Amino acid sequence: MTVDFPTREVREGRASLLVPDVPYDRGPGRRTLLPFYNPTMAVARDLTILVMAAALPKGAAVLDGLAATGVLGIRAALETGRELAMTWNDKLPAAHGLIVENAQRNGVAGEVLQDDLRLVLSRRYFHFVDVDPFGTAVPFVDAAFQQSGRGSVLAFTATDTAPLAGTYPRTCWRRYGARSLRTPCGAETALRIFLGYLVRVAASHDRGVRPLLAFAAEHFLKAWIVVDARASVADAALAQLGYVRFEGARFDAWPSPPEGPYAGPLWLGPLADPAILTAIAPQPDTSHAAARLLERIREGAALPPFFYENHAMAQTLGVDPVPISAWIEALRAAGFRATRTQFTANGVRTEAPWPEVVRTYRDLQQRTP
């Protein structure tokens, strides 16, 4: 099959790709009849490559399930060094020809399917499946868990951050069976609702899951999770779900729905697996943005969920915002672990209890000229 639409060449990681020559709008992208290529998502692909290299055995069967131009699978074949058995799939006829062309350009072998992803997942087993849809991943989650086994790694993207972060709570309830809420920690709340949903769907298949890595950036969320096909692990994962209530900048986690407005159920466990954080390190093909994000995730990984957002703190206490780095230093000097957060440049993640958070903030306020 030939490519019968205008293309241009782009380079990403070690891959040289032909992509449709159409104007690019920043943002989540829309359904079109041409395969979609979004340079903003390179950060997610960079991290996917690192997770694959660390978590997959040599020769693992990998499905780039919603492949579009084939960029992820091609980069995985070129950059992971795992001799992966690659399959690409996209139901769009124009994507099929482009993936074949791009794989050949890069000297990468594999199988290219043109089917509904749910049908592919109903027939075949893959060690790693990437699900990178327009909007919500919900239509594919059930099928992905159904085909998964112990040690499978699944990667899900969601670009429907508005429902998950509280802009459209009714849509969130309908889609994810969870209450969303506008909070000073919007991106983290969204990510944790999404993870909580994955845990619950996995548990309905008697599978337990835990995040290898999860993050939110720009207009999307991404989670890489590892599956364990034991009901006891599913129960243990469910035990890490809960609810969160905010009052201004202050938040409390609850095991059951609290009084007043809350978000949840959501995942209250870690957003990164310590072993994967030890195993992965940025490579020469990793973008600066992905390396920095990884560093932020690493810094905050051992700390409790959620963070204190500087403007929300100032508003809650009726004072001016303080310099973030000085506040982190003050919390550390008081004997508490404190770091920046992956979710915003203007937030602090800490184990300090609320009275200490307030005390250090007010002290700093008095010292700031």
Ligand SMILES: C[S@@+](CC[C@H](N)C(=O)[O-])C[C@H]1O[C@@H](n2cnc3c(N)ncnc32)[C@H](O)[C@@H]1O
């Ligand atoms: C956001 S794009 C994927 C981008 C790509 N993963 C990347 O990294 O550049 C989503 C793709 O999913 C495909 N798609 C949507 N629904 C599908 C389905 N049910 N089965 C297979 N492909 C589907 C679309 O044709 C589109 O190419």
